[in-house]
Amino acid sequence: MENQSIITIEKLVKRFPMGKDSFTALKNINLKFGTGEFTGLIGPSGSGKTTLLNILGSLDVPTEGTVHVLGKSIGKLSTKEAAQLRKESLGFIFQSYNLLVVHTVFENVEFPLLLLKYSKSVRYKMVMDALEWVGLTEKVHSKPPQLSGGECQRVAIARAMVKKPSLVLADEPTANLDAVNSHHILKTMETLNRELNTTFIFATHDEKVISYLRRKIYLLDGRVDKDEIITPQKSVAQ
Amino acid sequence: MKLAIKLAYRNLIGAGLRTWLNVIVLSFSFVVIIWLKGIMSGWDYQAKTDMTNWEIGGGQYWQENYDPLDPFTLLDSHAPIPAELQPEIDAGGVVPMLIVQGTIFPEGRMQAVNIKGIKPDQKIFKIPTQKLDTATDAIPAVIGAMMARNSRLKIGDLLTLRWRDANSTFDAADIVIVDIFSSNVPAAELSQVYMALDKLQEMMLLPDEATTLTFGESKENRSEISGWTLKTKAMLTKQVDEMIKTKSAGQTILFAILLLLAMLAIFDTQVLSIFRRQKEIGTYIALGYTRGQVVGLFTVEGTMHAVLAAIVSMIYGMPFLLWQAKVGWTMPVDASEFGMAMAQTLYPVYSIGLVASTVIVVTLTTAVVSYLPSRKIAKMNPTEALRGKLQ
Incomplete structure (x- = not known):
């Protein structure tokens, strides 16, 4: 299940201008990710995990090196092509949920499908399915301010998963949640990963998230410090 | 476009009081502009009709x-x-x-x-x-x-x-x-x-x-008669046309002030929206919108104020405008002193063209005013926007 490579990173360098100088956030990163992975980019603040996630999500471009996501070279994509990639194949989950506050739960989850121009009946079915995955069918007409943090993040997961993307990028998804909600969210994502064979890549330093990962990539000062694949036995041991 | 309209509508309705305040100010502009233009049309119609009936015939x-x-x-x-x-x-x-x-x-x-x-x-x-x-x-x-x-x-x-x-x-x-x-x-x-x-x-x-x-009125294309000068109705009412044109130019300044006030509110709302909704902008981009599409969404959102204002104007403006067309507007000063055909009470005349042109002009102006601040989005870094960082 996890053998087909969907992301290839070669000699990736990312620099940000800082006045007259520049700050190098990522230094010579070489990685490959396969289909159905449940992987984490782990590291302290400033280690470059969010920068890497942004590049994988085609929200940013490499300064040097190449990044291929689902066969597309991120650095060579036009704005429109990058948007197309995100729209069709990527799902995002953010630390602060980033839900559209004036929209209902249904409308938030429906949004990616509207962009993909699905018919109303198909949208309805897909949204309800997604809400069922995360256990929020009863909150379909609620708006984000009426939901708890855990519920908001479950809506965000449903929104990321509703179009059944090949890749979901989650940036500190449990940072604003308590332990119970964190585990609930992680269990949901793990289930979806297994059932839909979607690749999940997390940027995190949360131990709760780390305990669920099947592959752990430790970043330190913009470099890959350790790339650890957890075998089932090891996972059980954990 | 359909999606942008749908989203813009949801966003506007979701914004609640802020939207309705702008809409009410803009609808006020609609009603006043249509009423004043109607008064001018009514005056033009009345002046020419009265001149025809009492002074110049056909x-x-x-x-x-x-x-x-x-x-x-x-x-x-x-x-x-x-x-x-x-x-x-x-x-x-x-x-x-x-x-x-x-x-x-x-x-x-x-x-x-x-x-x-x-x-x-x-x-x-x-x-x-x-x-x-x-x-x-x-x-x-x-x-x-x-x-x-x-x-x-x-x-x-x-x-x-x-x-x-x-x-x-x-x-x-x-x-x-x-x-x-x-x-x-x-x-x-x-x-x-x-x-x-x-x-x-x-x-x-x-x-x-x-x-x-x-x-x-019956005969047109009259021939010239020796020793007599033909004065057509258009020639004889030219003075009225010129007077109405002069008055309309003066009114345009009032319209501009009214529109300016309404547009200031829209502009302010747009600037505030873009300032406050950076995370939302980042989210749209992350979900698959291009920056251009987000600019379009915000422009449609701003422009929709004019559409909602037109609807609100119909609700309270139409009864007012129809009532005015019935009872007219009586001038507080003696109209006979004006030296031209002008009734003491003017009855506004509204044509479809007048209403349509007003709606189009106000909507286009709103679209431009909505677009100007939205251009900032095109320069935004989506990763910064996602974090809600001010740019």
């Missing part, structure tokens, strides 16, 4: 020396009525009018007037000329309400009229006011005394002569 032939702005020309502004028009005159399609100068002495005061000889049985003007057939010892005369008010004359008043005939001999006779009409047309009323054409021709020793020949 157009005129002027004796070639006649210049209404130069009283000295009246002495020579008369000529025999052209024979080719006689059948039309007999049928009532053309009304000859002889205009000469005279002096009346109301309450012992001397007042210069134009004496207008007109056929009592004419049907082109609304002037009650049939009253000129009244049998009295004095010469029956009809005057307008503005003149009656200024000269303090009323029906039944007897006064002396002095004139100078074709041989330059002064003569005088008594006239009696048999009717007073109200027309809204100062040129038809102020210092004008109407009497029977035959009588005036006899007094002036100018049998079968006239100064103007007014025709009804």
